[in-house]
Amino acid sequence: MNMRTLAVGVFVTAAFCAVGSAAFAKTRLIVNCFWPPQHFVCQKVLPGWLDAVEEATEGRVVGNIPPKSVAPPPEQLASVEKGIVDASVQFNGLIGNRVNGALTAMQPFSGNMNGPAMTQAAWETREKFYPDEFDTVELLSQWVITPGQLFSNTDAPIVTVDNFKSRKMWALPGPLANMAKDIGAAVVATPAVKSNEVIANGVVDSHMGLGGDAIQSFQVIPYTKSMTRFTSPVYTTTFSFVINKDKWAEISPEDREAIRALSQEKVGMVATGLWDSVSADVYSRFDDLGIEVVDADPELEATLIEAAGPTTQAWKDKAKAAGIDADAALDFYRARVKELSK
Amino acid sequence: MNMAPAKQGAVRTILNRIVATLETISSVVIFIMMVLTFVDVVGRYVFHKPIFGGTEIISALLALTIFSGLGVINARDDHITVELFEDIFRRTLSPVVYEVIIQVFSVLVMTLIAAVLFEHAWENYRLDKLTEVLEMPVYYISGTVAIFAVISVLSQIAGVVLKVFDLSNGQRREES
Numbered sequence: 001m002n003m004r005t006l007a008v009g010v011f012v013t014a015a016f017c018a019v020g021s022a023a024f025a026k027t028r029l030i031v032n033c034f035w036p037p038q039h040f041v042c043q044k045v046l047p048g049w050l051d052a053v054e055e056a057t058e059g060r061v062v063g064n065i066p067p068k069s070v071a072p073p074p075e076q077l078a079s080v081e082k083g084i085v086d087a088s089v090q091f092n093g094l095i096g097n098r099v100n101g102a103l104t105a106m107q108p109f110s111g112n113m114n115g116p117a118m119t120q121a122a123w124e125t126r127e128k129f130y131p132d133e134f135d136t137v138e139l140l141s142q143w144v145i146t147p148g149q150l151f152s153n154t155d156a157p158i159v160t161v162d163n164f165k166s167r168k169m170w171a172l173p174g175p176l177a178n179m180a181k182d183i184g185a186a187v188v189a190t191p192a193v194k195s196n197e198v199i200a201n202g203v204v205d206s207h208m209g210l211g212g213d214a215i216q217s218f219q220v221i222p223y224t225k226s227m228t229r230f231t232s233p234v235y236t237t238t239f240s241f242v243i244n245k246d247k248w249a250e251i252s253p254e255d256r257e258a259i260r261a262l263s264q265e266k267v268g269m270v271a272t273g274l275w276d277s278v279s280a281d282v283y284s285r286f287d288d289l290g291i292e293v294v295d296a297d298p299e300l301e302a303t304l305i306e307a308a309g310p311t312t313q314a315w316k317d318k319a320k321a322a323g324i325d326a327d328a329a330l331d332f333y334r335a336r337v338k339e340l341s342k
Numbered sequence: 343m344n345m346a347p348a349k350q351g352a353v354r355t356i357l358n359r360i361v362a363t364l365e366t367i368s369s370v371v372i373f374i375m376m377v378l379t380f381v382d383v384v385g386r387y388v389f390h391k392p393i394f395g396g397t398e399i400i401s402a403l404l405a406l407t408i409f410s411g412l413g414v415i416n417a418r419d420d421h422i423t424v425e426l427f428e429d430i431f432r433r434t435l436s437p438v439v440y441e442v443i444i445q446v447f448s449v450l451v452m453t454l455i456a457a458v459l460f461e462h463a464w465e466n467y468r469l470d471k472l473t474e475v476l477e478m479p480v481y482y483i484s485g486t487v488a489i490f491a492v493i494s495v496l497s498q499i500a501g502v503v504l505k506v507f508d509l510s511n512g513q514r515r516e517e518s
Contacts, residue, residue, distance in 0.1 A: 074474070078465070078469070094474065097470050098470075168387075173474040173475040174474070177475060186392050189394070189397075189474075189475045190397050190475075191474060
């Protein structure tokens, strides 16, 4: 074999390999899930999105979910920005110093019990008022979950303002903890994942901010005796599903468009639907669980609404400083929630 | 090791001062944690006025306690050790070389930890990250922790130098 034949052979082989590998090139996404592995976001929502992405891109984009979260909840956005993982879900309440619009749906007394309606309204509000708020990552989906509620751990339910003031209360950090403190409750605020140790150990005799799914996930049902119902739920939380910009750029424009088109439906709407159904299931078992449901005294609701005022105003000021028409965005969101819930 | 006695004395004095300072800081921080916990519990059950964000403050103080204590442990080489391969190395290496290898490795690992902590603190500062309950800047804590980690590395290096010197002195005495 002379040198020329050898060179041609090497060239042909290399070209064949290059064409072959290009034809089978796949983008593999590592999608992090910070909930416990058995949670439906890790078991259904994110795997369902990956299946849909693989199908829509005809196998060119695939992915997997690590068996255990690679970062704590507050660090999800940072872990995507750094490329530690390619995509993840971030609880927006933990990045309030970086985003403002994403907190619109988290303003107290803005939501209702209809997760899909709130999620759709939040998505429309984002598109109308702050479409490019996430500039360090690509935002694929956002959703709003079933509201957190007020519960009593004693046989006496919380109905009046005096009942509320007399309680030692675990509350979700942020607006709820601040409101409860301002009204006069003895507040212990910790992240939701640590609520069990405070509630189960009897440090408090009430809790505010967990929804139906959360009292089940965090195993506080055995300590819960009654739930106080308001005409408008006090507080809802929102999440964002984001993907790393460099990884996103690796994907072809056609596949990016396909992924963008399906993500809100396959992540946001599926997640909020599951949250609603799990919560509804828990609430439907309240009689068997011995949990009483009572209506709040109108004065208690009015007091909470008043206590929420400074929180909402502070958010509006911050959002306006960031160039968002916060008044219009919040009005639009609340109006759309009502329309979509009819 | 041919370090002059005067220099050894200076290193030893500096190390002792660092250790004493870190011990004082640790003690004060632990005392504050104790008082905070006491006031929080009494406030909650007796006066219906707990310390808002008490759990968060105590968690932050715990981080400071750990990293101020780490400097003391490093300087005294008081870490818990697991001697899995001790015999093999002791048979083949002189005590001084053995100690130098182990301590240099420890210093490198501790330096890496300090560097990562500084990176973390810088990121917290750059992104203006706030704690969940009190919404205070996270870099107050992570920055202090990073500084303690650097002090810890320095005290570890000083401790290693003195230990190796003492070992080589002992070896020389045995040989003579």
